[in-house]
Amino acid sequence: MTPDTDQERQNMHEFGIAESILAAIEHRAAGRRVRQARVRAGALLRITEPAINQAFTMVAEGSAAEGARVDLVIVPARLTCRSCGQTTTSPDPFVICPGCGGADIDTEGGDDLVLESIEMAEATHVPGNPRRDRGNPE
Structure with missing residues (x-):
């Protein structure tokens, strides 16, 4: 099935990126619940925060x-x-030169996709003796 419109092609692009982000999150989270992720994306990927969140x-x-x-x-x-x-x-990445107005421009970088961090949801139960866990007063 091929996309019929530019919007459908963009949605497919964002779904592919979202799937890549999810795979990286699942690998890092190792089954723990995740509340938030911070992702660095290059300008050439042409994605927006609302669209990637959707x-x-x-x-x-x-x-x-x-x-x-x-x-x-x-x-x-x-x-x-x-x-x-x-x-x-x-x-x-599709701009003209601010110096001379030329359009013959080399582009470097801008295609990165890096999972910078994830924030875990709070655990409702931690197995073991909570009095002996590091950080808890005795």
Whole structure:
């Protein structure tokens, strides 16, 4: 089945990214419930926090990350103008050179997808003697 519209293609793109994020979360969480994840995504991925959270909500259903929120940090791409040599960074990799107005630009980076951190939900029961767990007063 092929997508019929640009919106459907974008949704498929975000679902693929959300599935990758979920796989990384599940690997790190090792079955523990997750409340939140912080993800660094390159500008070339062209995703937004609302869209990735919508896709993540759907793919995480029934997993340890069900109900978790994804905080998205967009990493700008590094752009170098081939005409004048000016280098800059931008969250929009499809810009013209701010120095000369040229459109012949090399793009570097901006395609990363990194799970920076996850926040676990509080445990309702910790097995063992709570008086002997580290951090509890005796």
